[in-house]
Amino acid sequence: MGDMFRSEQMALCQMFIQPEAAYTSVSELGETGSVQFRDLNCNVNIFQRKFVTEVRRCDELERKIRYIETEIKKDGIALPDIQDDIPRAPNPREIIDLEAHLEKTESEMIELAQNEVNMKSNYLELTELRKVLENTQGFFSDQEVLNLDSSNRGAGVVDEATVQHRGRLGFVAGVINRERVFGFERMLWRISRGNVFLKRSDLDAPLNDPATGHPIYKTVFVAFFQGEQLKNRIKKVCTGFHASLYPCPSSHNEREEMVKNVRTRLEDLKLVLSQTEDHRSRVLATVSKNLPSWSIMVKKMKAIYHTLNLFNMDVTKKCLIGECWVPTKDLHIVQKALSDGSAAVGSTIPSFLNVIDTNEQPPTFNRTNKFTRGFQNLIDAYGIASYRECNPALYTCITFPFLFAVMFGDLGHGIILLLFGAWMVLSEKKLARIKNGGEIWNIFFGGRYIILLMGLFSCYTGLIYNDVFSKSMNIFGSNWINNYNTSTVLTNKHLQMPPNTSAVGVYPLGLDPIWQLADNKIIFLNSFKMKLSIIVGVLHMVFGVCMSVCNFVHFKKYSSIFLEFVPQILFLLLLFGYMVFMMFFKWFKYSPHATFQPETPGCAPSVLIMFINMMLFKNTKPFVGCNEFMFDSQEGLQKTFVVIGLICVPWMLLGKPLYIKFTRGRRVSHVKHNGELTGNMELAEGETPLPTGNEQAGGAHGHEEEPMSEVFIHQGIHTIEYVLSTISHTASYLRLWALSLAHAQLSEVLWNMVLSLGLKMPPYTGAIGLFVIFGAWCLFTLAILVMMEGLSAFLHTLRLHWVEFMSKFYEGLGYAFQPFSFKAIIDGEEEE
Amino acid sequence: MKICGPKCSLCGLIISVWGIVQLVLMGLFFYIHSVALIEDLPLLEEYENLDAFYTAANAAYTQNAYNCWIAACIYVLTLLLSAQQFYMNSRVTAN
Numbered sequence: 060m061g062d063m064f065r066s067e068q069m070a071l072c073q074m075f076i077q078p079e080a081a082y083t084s085v086s087e088l089g090e091t092g093s094v095q096f097r098d099l100n101c102n103v104n105i106f107q108r109k110f111v112t113e114v115r116r117c118d119e120l121e122r123k124i125r126y127i128e129t130e131i132k133k134d135g136i137a138l139p140d141i142q143d144d145i146p147r148a149p150n151p152r153e154i155i156d157l158e159a160h161l162e163k164t165e166s167e168m169i170e171l172a173q174n175e176v177n178m179k180s181n182y183l184e185l186t187e188l189r190k191v192l193e194n195t196q197g198f199f200s201d202q203e204v205l206n207l208d209s210s211n212r213g214a215g216v217v218d219e220a221t222v223q224h225r226g227r228l229g230f231v232a233g234v235i236n237r238e239r240v241f242g243f244e245r246m247l248w249r250i251s252r253g254n255v256f257l258k259r260s261d262l263d264a265p266l267n268d269p270a271t272g273h274p275i276y277k278t279v280f281v282a283f284f285q286g287e288q289l290k291n292r293i294k295k296v297c298t299g300f301h302a303s304l305y306p307c308p309s310s311h312n313e314r315e316e317m318v319k320n321v322r323t324r325l326e327d328l329k330l331v332l333s334q335t336e337d338h339r340s341r342v343l344a345t346v347s348k349n350l351p352s353w354s355i356m357v358k359k360m361k362a363i364y365h366t367l368n369l370f371n372m373d374v375t376k377k378c379l380i381g382e383c384w385v386p387t388k389d390l391h392i393v394q395k396a397l398s399d400g401s402a403a404v405g406s407t408i409p410s411f412l413n414v415i416d417t418n419e420q421p422p423t424f425n426r427t428n429k430f431t432r433g434f435q436n437l438i439d440a441y442g443i444a445s446y447r448e449c450n451p452a453l454y455t456c457i458t459f460p461f462l463f464a465v466m467f468g469d470l471g472h473g474i475i476l477l478l479f480g481a482w483m484v485l486s487e488k489k490l491a492r493i494k495n496g497g498e499i500w501n502i503f504f505g506g507r508y509i510i511l512l513m514g515l516f517s518c519y520t521g522l523i524y525n526d527v528f529s530k531s532m533n534i535f536g537s538n539w540i541n542n543y544n545t546s547t548v549l550t551n552k553h554l555q556m557p558p559n560t561s562a563v564g565v566y567p568l569g570l571d572p573i574w575q576l577a578d579n580k581i582i583f584l585n586s587f588k589m590k591l592s593i594i595v596g597v598l599h600m601v602f603g604v605c606m607s608v609c610n611f612v613h614f615k616k617y618s619s620i621f622l623e624f625v626p627q628i629l630f631l632l633l634l635f636g637y638m639v640f641m642m643f644f645k646w647f648k649y650s651p652h653a654t655f656q657p658e659t660p661g662c663a664p665s666v667l668i669m670f671i672n673m674m675l676f677k678n679t680k681p682f683v684g685c686n687e688f689m690f691d692s693q694e695g696l697q698k699t700f701v702v703i704g705l706i707c708v709p710w711m712l713l714g715k716p717l718y719i720k721f722t723r724g725r726r727v728s729h730v731k732h733n734g735e736l737t738g739n740m741e742l743a744e745g746e747t748p749l750p751t752g753n754e755q756a757g758g759a760h761g762h763e764e765e766p767m768s769e770v771f772i773h774q775g776i777h778t779i780e781y782v783l784s785t786i787s788h789t790a791s792y793l794r795l796w797a798l799s800l801a802h803a804q805l806s807e808v809l810w811n812m813v814l815s816l817g818l819k820m821p822p823y824t825g826a827i828g829l830f831v832i833f834g835a836w837c838l839f840t841l842a843i844l845v846m847m848e849g850l851s852a853f854l855h856t857l858r859l860h861w862v863e864f865m866s867k868f869y870e871g872l873g874y875a876f877q878p879f880s881f882k883a884i885i886d887g888e889e890e891e
Numbered sequence: 892m893k894i895c896g897p898k899c900s901l902c903g904l905i906i907s908v909w910g911i912v913q914l915v916l917m918g919l920f921f922y923i924h925s926v927a928l929i930e931d932l933p934l935l936e937e938y939e940n941l942d943a944f945y946t947a948a949n950a951a952y953t954q955n956a957y958n959c960w961i962a963a964c965i966y967v968l969t970l971l972l973s974a975q976q977f978y979m980n981s982r983v984t985a986n
Contacts, residue, residue, distance in 0.1 A: 530927045530928065531927055532927070533925070533926070533927060545941070549941065572927060575927065576926070576927070576929070576930070811930075814931075815930070815931050818928075818931040818932075818933075818955055818958070818959075819931065819932070819933040820933070820958065821933075822954045822957065822958065823957070823958070823961065825958050826957075826958045826959075826961035826962045826965065827962075827965065829914075829958050829959065829961075829962040830910075830962040830965045830966065833910055833913075833914065833962060833966075834906055834910070837906050837909055837910065838906075
């Protein structure tokens with residue numbers, strides 16, 4: 060388990076692999092998922108790389124698998140899900156087997172499909188013929204006697220002679236799509252100049268088109284005409300309108316016989332069709348068992364060949380060279396994978412790994428487990444940390460749920476969140492298998508530990524705020540007592556309980572429960588929560604500024620500690636830290652039990668007014684009998700603090716640029732190591748630059764030969780930003796107060812406007828009303844207070860972390876470590 | 892037999908359990924005359940004397956307690972109904 064304090068140390072390695080062991084070695088590396096390969100063939104076209112034929116082969120296999128998958132889906136067979144036993148990449152023998160299998164299955168499927176289409180068109184023809192024979196019954200009742208079947212060619216000379224003799228009506232019978240009937244009729248009318256007689260009858264049941272399977276409505280028609288030429292014309296029109304013509308005998312007996320014939324043939328064809336269907340289902344069922352694992356094997360194979368394409372063939376053509384980033388702690392894993400790969404293929408020459416030095420910025424890799432991953436994602440969403448920068452995600456694990464809970468503090472809602480988080484965490488193995496839950500489910504499930512912790516902390520703050528669904532819990536007995544006599548209470552609508560006589564002792568944990576019923580609850584809570592927010596905010600920001608020291612020490616920018624950190628922390632502590640001190644002092648100093656009047660609560664000055672007066676060097680006249688200041692020498696102390704704070708500003712503004720200016724002049728005469736400047740201060744400190752220059756890349760700052768004016772301007776911007784941010788961010792933390800007030804008030808409104816109505820109902824029958832109203836109250840609580848307020852508090856906490864906390868020290872200019880890992884590839888493809 | 896789908900029955904299940912737990916507790920708190928719930932009592936604006944107020948408040952407390960417990964019993968029925976629907980739905984999908 061890596062430590063989360065900062066990202067892991069990475070090493071750039073060169074890999075020398077024997078060509079015969081290349082495939083297995085890369086397969087082993089993909090299983091471990093510890094290396095990120097660099098593309099050594101950037102300028103080579105994809106189609107000209109070494110392993111392009113193998114990639115094509117994989118593509119071909121994938122295409123076959125996709126085709127079989129669609130066929131399986133069409134039939135509605137379910138593909139089994141392999142979660143546990145993920146197969147490894149296939150070795151060459153298995154690849155050949157796989158290819159043969161897929162080839163055979165694909166050709167069989169294509170053949171079956173083709174046969175099916177043929178048989179279906181046969182079926183269609185026979186069905187249409189039968190329909191024609193059945194429906195033209197009525198047409199021929201009068202013509203029967205004349206025996207004028209013009210399509211009956213084999214009838215002999217007699218018929219022809221008869222036709223020619225009589226010159227009477229011949230006919231053609233067929234079937235046409237219903238949409239085309241009218242156009243067909245009009246065309247026949249036109250070409251025959253009205254000499255064609257068309258009789259038609261619609262078919263009620265639609266027939267299925269063999270190719271697409273869509274049902275199409277058709278119409279049976281019989282066209283009566285006179286003469287040979289007209290017959291030809293009619294036949295041409297029929298082909299033009301895609302009408303199918305069928306030989307229909309005009310004599311009743313012949314028709315009957317034909318119908319019987321057609322019926323038997325239809326039955327036979329149906330049997331053959333169903334047998335083909337069965338065969339197809341059987342083939343698909345056998346294939347479907349292996350298909351998912353084949354699919355994964357092919358994906359792995361393709362990934363391996365893509366990776367091999369990133370390698371370079373060395374000059375002697377003896378081995379493949381690849382470059383990769385590896386976390387230093389994982390080097391032995393990579394060595395083992397390489398040796399396993401060579402051993403699997405039986406190669407005697409081992410592959411080896413060579414660590415090389417570089418000045419490039421390595422990728423940022425934070426090793427996380429299932430608990431820390433959620434918090435790391437929250438930080439990474441803002442920006443990936445620069446290489447080896449201090450990782451704020453470590454502290455976020457606790458500060459995030461805590462700040463959320465300050466805004467969400469309600470024991471009842473906290474329990475709901477806790478139960479939800481606990482359910483997701485306890486059944487995470489089962490829930491992880493759900494693939495298509497949707498984006499929202501994935502977000503909630505991915506943040507299950509965050510939700511669990513948020514619920515837990517909310518329960519704690521709910522206890523402290525003494526708020527359960529807007530009611531308070533009287534666990535220890537209230538410490539406020541009523542000292543008025545009965546007549547005073549009965550005659551006065553509002554009474555005030557002065558704390559010097561009515562408040563005895565201190566409630567052990569949290570807020571006294573009586574406050575929930577007090578009229579001045581909000582005034583009291585406002586003062587308390589606002590001060591609390593500022594105290595938490597200043598602490599959080601001071602912590603953020605102190606984190607920058609860790610970064611400066613690590614990157615050996617010791618001068619920045621004196622030139623940047625010290626003025627920043629002085630400014631923050633002397634002004635806003637002093638304000639926090641004033642808050643605590645005010646809480647301790649003024650007491651209702653005091654006998655000295657300036658120490659009674661009535662004389663307590665407003666902290667904000669004192670702070671403003673301090674900054675503006677003003678004085679306000681205190682009340683009669685009160686002192687302006689809380690302690691002696693406060694005035695002098697405040698003036699000192701303000702002066703020091705004011706000195707810090709030019710210190711921040713000019714300190715660093717002037718230092719850079721002086722050291723640059725000194726350093727030009729130094730011998731340059733490594734042929735490049737790696738930072739501003741390091742070499743000038745007289746240290747020998749370390750071979751791993753990446754540590755000294757100065758956290759990706761690299762102010763290499765920036766003109767002095769730029770340096771001054773940058774520092775000016777940073778200074779103004781910092782000074783203004785001390786005020787604006789401190790005020791920004793007041794959102795902790797605002798959201799907790801909003802949450803408490805919403806909760807109270809919901810109870811009073813909804814549930815209270817259900818509780819004030821008549822006896823016994825009111826229980827049903829209570830039953831209904833309680834259900835509504837539950838739904839509103841979940842929708843408004845848990846979901847909406849929860850998301851709102853989550854968002855504001857995230858903002859506080861990203862802007863107010865991380866802007867004090869975080870750079871976030873790194874790029875993520877994306878290792879070559881089969882697991883990541885397969886999971887990523889499944890998400891699509 | 893099937894009145895509602897899987898999501899509806901799960902929703903009913905959760906609300907029923909929540910309702911039973913919370914209403915039993917609330918009934919208990921009403922029964923022991925907890926002051927925190929005093930604003931939820933069906934009381935009039937004014938009473939003639941203190942005793943009238945006390946009797947009305949005590950009666951209101953016990954009445955509300957019984958109301959809560961009866962509502963909890965109705966939620967037990969809803970729980971049974973939702974549970975049965977839920978199991979039936981999960982058996983259908985399993986088949």
